Amino acid sequence: MIRALILTHRWLSIPLGPLFVLWFATGIVMHFVPFPAQTESERFAGLKPLDPAASLRSPADAVVASGIDRPSRVRLWQRADGPVYVVSAADRSVAVRADTLAAATVEAPDLARSIARATAQQRGLGADGTVAALDDYDQWTVPNRFDAHRPLYRIALNDAEGTELYVSSRTGDVVLDTTGFERRWNYLGSVVHWIYPTVLRKDWAAWDVVVWWLSLAAVIAAATGALLGPVRLRLRRARLTSRYRGWHLWHHWAGLVCTQFLLTWIVSGWLSMDHGRLFATGHLTPSEDAVLTGAPDWTRLTATPLSSVSGEVREIEWFGFGGRLHQRTRRALMQQQISVLDGSAWHIVGRFLQPAEINAVTARLRSDCARSIEVEPGDDYPFVSDVPRAPVHRVVCGDTWYHIDSASGAALEKLDPSRRTYRWLYQALHTLDFPTLLAHATLRTLLIVGLCAAGCAFSITGLVIGWRRLRASGLAPRHNG
Incomplete structure (x- = not known):
């Protein structure tokens, strides 16, 4: 039994070791620079006042023109090229011109540029703008919430912050803004942490399966290590000592000290990929x-x-x-x-x-x-x-x-009870958003940075041990002096 645990821990941890290091390191980055998202405050700041003198058709006419039988919401706003109704259902949104009821999709890059410039002016950003791309997906628009807006125009404002706005080709809404600072740090943060390269994440089903199984393998690696840690201690002269030396010794003792955090953090990270497998999703029927x-x-x-x-x-x-x-x-x-x-x-x-x-x-x-x-x-x-x-x-x-x-x-x-349990097993354990810590932001930050740094250092000891094991097995190249 012990032999099986050792082999499982060893041959799962060796390939997953770099991932453990990256998960802990990027967790620190993500705490300070989250994945780009547009807040409601930013969205609303970009809206121009409606023209009170405009001659508009009724919302009822807009619903008919949209072709959506059971809309959930209808919205009227002043786009750069005139007032527009956006009729929304659960799975799609349709824009129609508020004066003529003609389709109001954004097919011309120049129109997308005008919309972005008008939004930027309202928000006090740079007024310049060039169309950088029209894509279904890029690194910052892979989340599913953008599905109703694809493809998206990416407009570079050419300002000092490197701001880029994303304009929906379906409705003309500006749905996202990013800065150069956010993009650079997120390549070192969430993109690595979530295993989020565009080529994989644009296929949600494939990404979901890949990351779920990788995370589960990481849970097994961590759990077998947690089981082996106490077993590999020995009693000598009334003192508990490790049977290891060198890097193995550091790995053993650090693992014993960090086991509770390491295991709960890895398990809760795996649960972030649950998506209804074990716990309720929180969606209404x-x-x-x-x-x-x-x-x-x-x-x-x-x-x-x-x-x-x-x-x-x-x-x-x-x-x-x-x-x-x-x-x-x-x-x-x-x-x-x-x-x-x-x-x-x-x-x-x-x-x-x-x-x-x-x-x-x-x-x-x-x-x-x-x-x-x-x-x-x-x-x-x-x-x-x-x-x-x-x-x-x-x-x-x-x-x-x-x-x-x-x-x-x-x-x-x-x-429901399942979702409330998930709140503690995932959100609380993985991001430390316990109410007491949320009320003391500095303490929470110190704990997150300190624990992730400890986890990263511990994982590096495992990397060294794994590399030496590969060299001893003839599976890693040797450099001859």
Whole structure:
């Protein structure tokens, strides 16, 4: 049995040793420079005010023109070439011109450049721009959330920061921005850590299988080492000593000291690739989604959108909640108004959806739903809205919790017992986002850097041992002096 553990640990750890070193080292980088993503604040800052004098068709007309039978949302915004409706469903988005209802896809590179320049000007970035590429995938747009926007135009602003904007060819939205600083550090961080080269990651299914099995092999290598560590100790003169010398000795003692962190970090990293294999995904079922959104009658949105609003408006969005149509009028990131269509008139709800309406709608999910509560900062299961300080409501229905963003009416995530367990086994153990540590950011950073550095140093001892084993076995080249 011991022999089998030794052989398993040895011949898994030798090929996986470099990966262990890289995982720990890149984990430090990722803590300081995360993978590029556009925040809602950045997106909204790039929006121009809608032209109040524009002659627009109704949202109902836009839904018909889009060809989408059951949209989830309709959005109106001022693109560089005029106002555009974006009609969205679960799997796609269609843009139509708000004045003519013609298709509003972005087919000309010059238009993509104009959109990027207008966005950059609104955000106070460089106003120059050149079309760098039109690609389905590049290193920063491989995540699945960009699928509805492919292919994407990459526009270089030619500024000092090396900023590049990505424009959707489907809707014209600017969906991502990156800087040279982010790109350089992410090649040394998340791209390595997640095994994220474009050629592999653009095929999500292949990447998922490859990384899941590699991570599982790493778990087995770490687990066999954890089992062998105590076994390979021996008692001499009432003291525990190691039977190894040299690099083996360092590896043995470091492993004994770091075992708890090493094993939990590797296992939790493997769980990051779970994707529903062992734990729930947190997604709503189609029936639950149908209850929350309902089946709003989009044909009722016959009024021209700017007729019911006043002042400078940057975006108007319509969505269904509990079967009723809602209008979200946005003047600034934190300045918005939600109205509900009651009969033929719009009635103002307030800045956000109210608890009474959320309770009435979620009560249809199950018979045991309690009244909603706001998720407070520092909650064990934190959720935040894209709109700063907008309440997120938690509705507890038996052993299942639903989370509703009051700013948009979106269901953020469903937490059943499986998903709550996953939150601790993956997120807490892998990123140390325990509530106590989140409240003490400096301490959390010191722990992450220190533990990852220790893991990296420990893994290097394994690399040296592995290399020597390969040379002794004649499997590695020898350099003759």
